[in-house]
Amino acid sequence: MKLAPFPRWATLSLSMMICALAGKAAADEITTSILKANGCNNCHAQAEQIVGPAFDAVRKKYEGQKGALDMLANKVRLGGTGVWGQVAMPPNPQISDADLRLVLKAILAGESTSGGSAPARP
Numbered sequence: 187m188k189l190a191p192f193p194r195w196a197t198l199s200l201s202m203m204i205c206a207l208a209g210k211a212a213a214d215e216i217t218t219s220i221l222k223a224n225g226c227n228n229c230h231a232q233a234e235q236i237v238g239p240a241f242d243a244v245r246k247k248y249e250g251q252k253g254a255l256d257m258l259a260n261k262v263r264l265g266g267t268g269v270w271g272q273v274a275m276p277p278n279p280q281i282s283d284a285d286l287r288l289v290l291k292a293i294l295a296g297e298s299t300s301g302g303s304a305p306a307r308p
C-alpha cells in the first residue's frame with residue numbers, strides 16, 4: 187500500500203519553505219508597523235523618494251559598510267541634513283533604541299517596507 191504521493195523529504199522541505207516565507211512576511215509586518223508608529227513613512231517609502239530618501243537608496247549607499255548601523259541610528263535620533271539634499275530630517279526622540287535598530291537592520295538588508303506598497307524584490 188502506498189499512501190504518500192511523494193517522498194517524505196519533499197513534504198518536509200515544502201513545509202520548511204512555507205515557514206521561511208511566513209517568517210519573512212511577519213518580519214516585514216513588524217518593520218512596517220514600527221515605521222508607521224513613528225511617522226517614518228510620512229517621509230520615507232521603500233522604492234521612491236518622498237521627503238526623505240527611498241530606503242532602497244539608503245541600502246545601496248550604506249550596505250556592507252562598517253559602523254553604518256550606529257551612524258544611521260544617531261542620525262535618525264538626532265535628525266540632520268546635507269547627505270541627500272538640503273531638506274532636514276527632524277529629530278526622532280520617540281522611537282526606542284530596539285525598534286530603531288530593528289528597522290535600520292531591515293533597511294540595510296533590503297527587508298523594510300513602509301505601507302505594504304513596496305514592489306516585490308527579486
Ligand code: HEC
Pocket residue numbers: 221224225226227228229230237238239244258261262266267268269270271272273274275276278281289293
Ligand atoms: C519629516 C520627514 C522625516 C521623517 C518623519 C523621518 N525622516 Fe528620515 N530622512 C528625512 C530626510 C529629509 C532625510 C535626508 C537627510 C539628509 O540629507 O541628511 C532623511 C534621512 C534618513 C536616513 C538616511 C540618513 C543618512 O544620513 O543617510 C534614514 C536611515 C532615515 N531617514 C530613517 C528614518 C526613520 C527610521 C524614521 C522614523 C523614526 C525617519 N527617517 C523619519 C526625512 C524624514
